Structures are given as structure tokens and as C-alpha cells.
Amino acid sequence: MSGEDTEALLDALDRIDARLHDEQAYLTDLDSRVGDADHGNNLARGISAVTEKRDDLAEMELDEAVKTVGTTLVSEVGGAAGPLYGGSIMSASQTLDGGLDAESALAFAEAYREKLTERGGARPGDKTMVDAVTPAVHTFQRAIEEDDLPPIDALAKAVDAARRGVAYTVPLRASKGRASYLGLRAVGHRDPGATSTLFILEELLATATD
Amino acid sequence: MSGEDTEALLDALDRIDARLHDEQAYLTDLDSRVGDADHGNNLARGISAVTEKRDDLAEMELDEAVKTVGTTLVSEVGGAAGPLYGGSIMSASQTLDGGLDAESALAFAEAYREKLTERGGARPGDKTMVDAVTPAVHTFQRAIEEDDLPPIDALAKAVDAARRGVAYTVPLRASKGRASYLGLRAVGHRDPGATSTLFILEELLATATD
Amino acid sequence: MKKLINDPTDYVDEMLDGMVAAYPELRRLPETEVVVRTDGPPTDEVAVVSGGGSGHEPTHAGYVGDGMLAGAAAGAVFTSPTADQLAEMVRETDGGRGVLCVVKNYEGDVMNFDTGAEMAELDGVEVQQVVVDDDVAVEDSLYTSGRRGVCGTVLVHKCAGAKAAEGADLDEVARVAEKVVDNVGTMGVALTSCVTPEKGEPTFELAEDEIELGIGIHGEPGVERTGTMTADEVADTLLDAVLDDLGVGSGEEVVTIVNGMGGTPLSELYILQRRVTERLDAEGIDVHDAWVGDYMTSLDMMGCSVTVCRVDDELTDLLDAPTETPALTVRE
Amino acid sequence: MKKLINDPTDYVDEMLDGMVAAYPELRRLPETEVVVRTDGPPTDEVAVVSGGGSGHEPTHAGYVGDGMLAGAAAGAVFTSPTADQLAEMVRETDGGRGVLCVVKNYEGDVMNFDTGAEMAELDGVEVQQVVVDDDVAVEDSLYTSGRRGVCGTVLVHKCAGAKAAEGADLDEVARVAEKVVDNVGTMGVALTSCVTPEKGEPTFELAEDEIELGIGIHGEPGVERTGTMTADEVADTLLDAVLDDLGVGSGEEVVTIVNGMGGTPLSELYILQRRVTERLDAEGIDVHDAWVGDYMTSLDMMGCSVTVCRVDDELTDLLDAPTETPALTVRE
Numbered sequence A, B: 001m002s003g004e005d006t007e008a009l010l011d012a013l014d015r016i017d018a019r020l021h022d023e024q025a026y027l028t029d030l031d032s033r034v035g036d037a038d039h040g041n042n043l044a045r046g047i048s049a050v051t052e053k054r055d056d057l058a059e060m061e062l063d064e065a066v067k068t069v070g071t072t073l074v075s076e077v078g079g080a081a082g083p084l085y086g087g088s089i090m091s092a093s094q095t096l097d098g099g100l101d102a103e104s105a106l107a108f109a110e111a112y113r114e115k116l117t118e119r120g121g122a123r124p125g126d127k128t129m130v131d132a133v134t135p136a137v138h139t140f141q142r143a144i145e146e147d148d149l150p151p152i153d154a155l156a157k158a159v160d161a162a163r164r165g166v167a168y169t170v171p172l173r174a175s176k177g178r179a180s181y182l183g184l185r186a187v188g189h190r191d192p193g194a195t196s197t198l199f200i201l202e203e204l205l206a207t208a209t210d
Numbered sequence C, D: 001m002k003k004l005i006n007d008p009t010d011y012v013d014e015m016l017d018g019m020v021a022a023y024p025e026l027r028r029l030p031e032t033e034v035v036v037r038t039d040g041p042p043t044d045e046v047a048v049v050s051g052g053g054s055g056h057e058p059t060h061a062g063y064v065g066d067g068m069l070a071g072a073a074a075g076a077v078f079t080s081p082t083a084d085q086l087a088e089m090v091r092e093t094d095g096g097r098g099v100l101c102v103v104k105n106y107e108g109d110v111m112n113f114d115t116g117a118e119m120a121e122l123d124g125v126e127v128q129q130v131v132v133d134d135d136v137a138v139e140d141s142l143y144t145s146g147r148r149g150v151c152g153t154v155l156v157h158k159c160a161g162a163k164a165a166e167g168a169d170l171d172e173v174a175r176v177a178e179k180v181v182d183n184v185g186t187m188g189v190a191l192t193s194c195v196t197p198e199k200g201e202p203t204f205e206l207a208e209d210e211i212e213l214g215i216g217i218h219g220e221p222g223v224e225r226t227g228t229m230t231a232d233e234v235a236d237t238l239l240d241a242v243l244d245d246l247g248v249g250s251g252e253e254v255v256t257i258v259n260g261m262g263g264t265p266l267s268e269l270y271i272l273q274r275r276v277t278e279r280l281d282a283e284g285i286d287v288h289d290a291w292v293g294d295y296m297t298s299l300d301m302m303g304c305s306v307t308v309c310r311v312d313d314e315l316t317d318l319l320d321a322p323t324e325t326p327a328l329t330v331r332e
């Protein structure tokens, strides 16, 4: 075992694993309305591959473990979600080389958001996972940097912001991803990737408050 | 116009045409239970081709007209019903070279029955059109030859016999035709070809009594 | 049930028109539903012809071409072509060395081909006939019209066509065709019924948890209704029945077809093929060639059939011989 | 919905196993879903490779072979393969003259191919990429991720593969691929939704009197839902959209594909072809070749797409060049 941080990561991964499997059918169903009916299956396959590496992860430092989570997602998920989730985690993992604290969490969040938008080219309002990530990261930053909230409270605010981001995707038409082909017919449906992002953030918060 | 007999034939064909189109879906549906769901369509296609030749038929002697009905069915219907109906009519048409009377009607009926059983190899009880034809022909013969009934009354009895023949096919398994592949699962369904034979006989009777 | 059709009564006519539009090497005999090679019958070869009801595409016209069929006659959906069309096909494809008719064993087909052959013989054409009855689902007994002809027929087309292309005479071509018939068996299963264009509704109803074993290719009900099975169970059931019927065993060589019925995706056929190969390997049966795809279909039916044909050097040479048809091309 | 499968999670793995079992000339790279030629990459040719989600069979691995693809990577159903599998494919198929990746325009595919190519380039492989976006149903605008890649991709495989087989260098092979992309358009329609193995239910619901225009190949909803149409109306609607987009007119030469989506019988595709030919004849457009069949499918979806590609002598020569793959064989 390589320390408290990695242990917390494993707890979080277990929770996320359970949650994504619970929500697999729901996420796939969301994707069948605006996409190709595979988002839940893609993430379930990915998180299973990650938790299969549990014993290896337990031996690693936090940054290495997080990087491994990212590479595993990249090499198991495929589709759009694989490189977006996996690539962004991989790239942001460098920020954690000194372990987890308020500052590195902030750096991680910002690096994740940056890589995600760079890779996918989506902007807020394009009806993608960016609509959950961007408000969550901005809220997290403000809560810590300006309001001096403890990280857990900041995370709670970030989760709220992501939830509003998901709701925000409902009335939009999409400009990125498969939903973009639907034009106005995508209006009225929440984005699957934004929704899965929210679920993951909720599990991170649950782990932190536990 | 080539005489009363041909006129009667044309009347009969018109009635049969109407009846087979009315019953097209029903006969096809029967065939879907024990065969391949085309018997009604096959006969409808055939009788339409026959009535399209109405003007030509009107110019012919009865035997030639009946023969043309047979060849038309052979060259338009296909499947099992085409050669069985068409070939038997074609072959039996020779009996009508002196026009239509009780004797030639009797000869026609017997020639039709003979050709049908020779061509298809089916015997009574095999659950085919033979189960309608055989009792009808035998009854017709007996009514005329032994009971000295007028042809119309004899025909009425023949139709009754055919009706009982159709009912008789219900509890049987089939030994000929596509229904034979079904084994015991054909039991409980009436044979499509026997049923269409009955419909045609009913229209012949209606023409005669009109 | 939705279909990409115009008037159902034009189904066969328009399909054949589309086919010859796509394949200029095929043409229709005027006023018929008979498809022949545009460049005329090969005068130095026996003509192998076939035909039957429509709804089994690419069977039959899909196999017309160099090294396979000289002609194919299409009846209405699931209805044998008429005798006069068959006679016309036989007359037109005869190049002087005779014609072999490959007939699937249905009473309608046999009766019409018989009459058609008689008519052509009167015009001096030498005709022989081989009747294919490869469906092992139905016992040949007093209670049936014999076994049905199904997907194994395509192998008869291929071998007889290749033999004809070698320049063999009619007896030889017929002998090879009979040899395939004697060594081939097929069994099929339906997950859904087909829907004919005229009826527009399923020919039989299957519940969500039922499949129908031993179906033919005309939407006839099968011989047994059973619960759904996995792909491996389906492959085992069909293969067991065929191997058992043929008595093929270890050390023998076969060619197999995993055939789709029209509405089944190719991916599922490969999943079945995986198990068929696994099983034949385990039994020590040598697979010379494995065909996977839609060779003889039943309109939009979901389901498949498995065909096994015992082969020797003569048959493998004929199967490997070059051919070029819309549905099967074998390179030199 | 019934399917001939075992465990849905084994779908792709078992399908690929069955495929290589049927075609000994294909093999899987160990521990991957990548299919390559058994006899190794041709060392004197550029390798043309492709890949994408599964569920489009015979795309992609069905086009691996002499004169077409050197390799094909299969992702999960409707999910792009992962970058490391793509990198592995590129490394393994490179015969020293570089690799052309044919990518259909979906964000997942593009991102994974990009990363895979970068990884292989680090190992010294020369890689170029061509992105196919032939679906004219979706306007390329600020509001979309560009047009999708659909059935026209098969023509890119064919032309690029033939050019590579001629011994052309990577730039030349890429040029030819881009030329096809610039001249090809496709539009599709669904009569029913497909059913994915994992979900087991239709991705979208269509009423008995509705069809969906402008669908892609992943069971995505289309761009417009409308009432049922006749085959001729469907052909007209799809053809008009494509011709309009390409601006093809009288005197030009084209190749067409009437492609089935997996659950549509071949006979219906011929009925559509009939109208397509009639229309192109009427417009004075010359048809060099008309392909009809299941080239790029969407599992068991009932429906079709119409592809038109403007061709010149260079492209017709490449399309007519010999090839031998499971799904397409062209004889010398």
C-alpha cells in the first residue's frame, strides 16, 4: 500500500465502479436518444478494467495510479468517451506528483478541463460533458481561491454546479458529438457524457465526506 | 359469341373471379398455417389472367375455351396449384367437345379427378384438394347415374360432398404438399387447396341455378 | 410490416429489372422472369439451369454466370415458376450439348420442371434433371413429400456449373450434381417469421422467447418450436442433426455453409461459424472451405441454416474452380 | 429481441474468431481485435488500414485482403477501437512504405486514430490519415461535428488499396483516397431501428407508418421522420439529396452503391436499384458500375443507403482492379 491518498483513490474507484454499473442502462438509454446507445456500456467496460487492476494500483503513488486509470480507460473504452475521459485524466495526473491537497486538487481539476476542451474542441453550450466539467471546475476554483472554503465544501459546491450543468444541456441543441447530427431534435434530452461526469463527481464527494 | 355453353362458362368465370379475390386473403392465411402463405395470391393471379382473356374466350367453342382456361392457369399460377388445377382442367377439357350436358359434365368431372390424382400422386386422406374433389366427383356420378337426379341437383349434392371433404381435412395430418413437413402440427387446420376447390364448385352451382 | 417495395404485384418483375440493371452481364429473356447470360449460352458447354419461387435472393439468378448457372427462372414469391417459362429457359440456354435442370424438391417445382422439360424435349433439347433434397429436418417417409431442397442447392449449382465449364457431357455433369446431392445435408432455424410482400404480415408467429427449428425457406412453419438458445446451442443443434444424417466422421473432409435467412446480421453468422469450426475440429473433421453469408434466404426472416457437404478431391476441385456471378466469385 | 449470440460481452471477440475460422487468409493479431492478412504485410506496398466500431459487417475486416486493406481494427459495437489497438495495427501492417489510415468522421474514431498514429510514428512508422465524410444528410456547419463517414468509405478502401497494390507511394495512395472522398456522397434511411446486443432493444422507436431519413450507421436517430414511402420514392429522395450535394450532372460518370443496412432482403435492394438506374439514365449520367448488397450495415436494421461517386479513368481503373477479400472479389 502506497499511502493514504492512493487508498482514498481506491475507495473512490470502488464507488464509481458500483455507480457506473448501476447507471449503465440509464446512461445507455440517454445515449440512445441523442447518440448510439453505448455510453453506459463503454464506461462500465472501462471502470471494470480499472478495478481489475486494483492490486497493482494499490502499490503505486497517487499520480502514477491516476495516470494508470487514465491509460486503462484510453485502452479499454474507445469511442469518444475513452480518449476524452482517459486522455484528460492521464494528462492531468502529473499535477498529483506531490500527493493530494487543496492546491493539487485545484491544479488537477483545471488541467483536466483544459485537456478535455483541447482534445474535443467543445465549448460550454455545445451540449457535451464540457457543460458539466466547466462549471464544476470554475466553482471549485472560486470556492477555494476566493471563498477559502475547505476542499470538501468546495467539492460539494462543484457537484451542485455540475448538476446545474447537466440540467443546462437539456434545452440545448448539440454542436459536438453524435447528438449534433440531430439538430433541433436533440433539444429536450440531457447529454449522456455530462450526466456520467456528474455521477462520478457525486461519488468523489461521497468518498471525501465518508 | 360461340354459344350458350361458352356464355355460361364466362358467367361462371366472372363469379369465380369475384369469389377468389374475395377469399384471397383467407386462402393465403390458411396456407400460412400449413404452407407458405401464397395459395390465395396464386389463384387470384391465375383467375385474373383468365378473365383478361374474356373476349378471346367468348369466340371459342366450350372445349377450346376450357382448355384455354387450363393453359392460362398452367402458365400463370406456378407452384403446386398451377399444374394441378390448370393441368387437370386442360386435360379434362377434351370431354367437352360436344358441348355441355349431363354426360359430358360427368366425363369432365371424372377426367379432372383422374388427372389430378395422377399428376400429384395424392390419395384421399392425404389432406389435399383431392379430399374435396374425390367425394364431389363420386357423389355427382352417383346422383346422375344411379339416382337419376337432374344435373343441377347432382351438382348441389357434389358441393355438399366437397364441403364435407374440406371438413374432413381438418383433423388429418398431411402426406402430400408442404403441409406434410409439419407432421402432427398440421392437424387442426383445413387444407387450402381443398377449400379453394369448394369455393369454385359453389360458384359453378350458383351459375347453374341462376 | 414495412418494406422497400412499390406494388407487391410488381415485386419480382422490378427486382429482376434492378438485377439486370446492376449486372449488364445478365439479361432477361423477353416477356419472362428468366435471367440468362448476356453473352449467350456457351455453345461448347452443357447448360446448368435452376429456378424456383422468388424470395430466396441471391438464389437463383445471383448464381448465373461463368462457371455456375446458364439461366435461372424466378416464380412469384415462394411459388414455382410456370412450366412454359421453364421450357423457354431450357430452350434458350441449350448450346447444343444439353441442359441440366437443378430442381429443389417441392411438388410445385418438380411438376413444373417436369412439364417444362417435356415441352423442351419436344423441341429436340436433351434435358436431364437432378432433384435436391438436403433438408434433414424432415424425415423422408410415407407421410411427407420427401425432404425439401434448401441451401445445399448452391453447392450443386457450383459443382455442376464447374463440371460443365470443363466441357464434360450431360451425363457427367448430372453425375457430379447427384454426387453433391448424395453428400449434402442442411438444417435451419428461424428466430422470426418472414413477411411476404403480398400478405404483409408474418407467416407464423413466434413469441419473444421462442424459436422454430427445422424451418424451410418459404416461411413454412418448422418441425419443432422451442425456447430461445445461445448461438453455440443453435450451432450444436443444427450441426448435430446434419452430421448425424450424413454420418460424417473423423478423418473425412467437408465444406460447410453457415447461411443467413435474410434478416440476420453477418456478425451473428460469424459467431455461429466460430462454434461450427470448434466442433468440427474437435471431431477430427477436416474443413476444406467454410462459406458464411446469405446464400439462400427467406425474405427478411431472422435465422440461419447450417449445411455440411462431404467432399473428395473431385468435388473440392470443382468448388475451387473459378466462377464469376453476382453472388459468388472465385478467383483463379 | 432475439439474436444468434452467446454473451453480449463476447460479441466482437467471437465474431472475429468465427471470421478468421472461415477465412484462413486472415488472422487476428494476438490479444487484439485487429485482423490482418495471414501472409503478412506486403513489404513492397503501402499498407491501407481502417477500423471503427463493430456492427457494420462486412465492414471493416471483410475488406482485408489482396488489393484492399492490409488490416482492420474492430471496436466494441458502435464504439471506435482504442488508440493502442490502432497503433498496434499500424505498426504490424507497415511493410516499410508507410501506412494510410482510412477513418470515418466520428469524433471518437478521429481522436483514437490520431493518438494511435502518433504512437506508431514514435516507433518510426510513416502514417497518413484520410477522413471520410460522405453522409450528405447532415450539413457541415458550426452546429455539427462535420459530416459522418458511411458507406462511401468502402470505395475509398477499394481505390486506395488498388493504388497501393500498384506500388504507389504513400502520398499517391493518400491522394487517391482524398479524391474519392471529394467525389462521394451517401444518404440513408431506416425502416426499423437496429438492436444492439448489449441493450437488446431498439435504439429508437418507429411506428408502423414511419421511416427515418438521414440515419447514420450507428442506430443514431436520423435527421427527419416521415411517413412510409414506396421504394421508388425512397430511391428518389436519397438519390436527389446525393446528386444535389455532389452536383453531378449529365455527361458525367459515376459508380453507385445501393447498400442494405443488415435486415433488408437483397430483393428490395434490387427494386431500389431499378429506380436508381432509371433515374440516372434519364439524367444522362453514365453508370460505370452499380454495387448492390450489404457493404456497410447497422446490425439488423431494416433500411438502405444510396451512394454515388463521381469517377474518372483513374478511379474506374482502380475500382476494376483485381481484389480478393471476404466481402468483395474482383476478377482480373
Ligand SMILES: Nc1ncnc2c1ncn2[C@@H]1O[C@H](COP(=O)(O)OP(=O)(O)O)[C@@H](O)[C@H]1O
Binding pocket: A031, A035, A036, A038, A039, A040, A042, A043, A078, A079, A080, A081, A082, A084, A116, A119, A120, A121, A122, A127, A128, A129, A130, A176, A177, A178, A191, A192, A193, A194, D078, D079, D080, D107, D108
Ligand atoms: N467533442 C467532444 N467534446 C467533449 N465531449 C464530447 C465530444 N464528443 C462527444 N462528447 C461526449 O461524449 C459523450 C458520448 O460518449 P460515448 O457514447 O461513450 O462515445 P461515442 O459518441 O463515440 O459513442 C457525449 O454524451 C458527450 O458528452
Ligand SMILES: Nc1ncnc2c1ncn2[C@@H]1O[C@H](COP(=O)(O)OP(=O)(O)O)[C@@H](O)[C@H]1O
Binding pocket: B031, B035, B036, B038, B039, B040, B042, B043, B078, B079, B080, B081, B082, B084, B116, B119, B120, B121, B122, B127, B128, B129, B130, B176, B177, B178, B191, B192, B193, B194, C078, C079, C080, C107, C108
Ligand atoms: N401432391 C398433391 N396432390 C394434390 N394436391 C396437392 C398436392 N400438393 C399440394 N396440393 C394442393 O395444393 C395446395 C397448395 O397450393 P399452393 O399454395 O398454391 O402451392 P404451393 O404449395 O406450391 O405453395 C395444397 O393446399 C393442396 O391442396
Ligand SMILES: [Mg+2]
Binding pocket: A031, A035, A036, A037, A038, A039, A079
Ligand atoms: Mg455513444
Ligand SMILES: [Mg+2]
Binding pocket: B031, B035, B036, B037, B038, B039, B079
Ligand atoms: Mg402455398
Ligand SMILES: [Mg+2]
Binding pocket: B036, B038, B079, B080, C053, C077, C078, C079, C080, C108
Ligand atoms: Mg408456394
Ligand SMILES: [Mg+2]
Binding pocket: A036, A038, A079, A080, D053, D077, D078, D079, D080, D108
Ligand atoms: Mg459509440
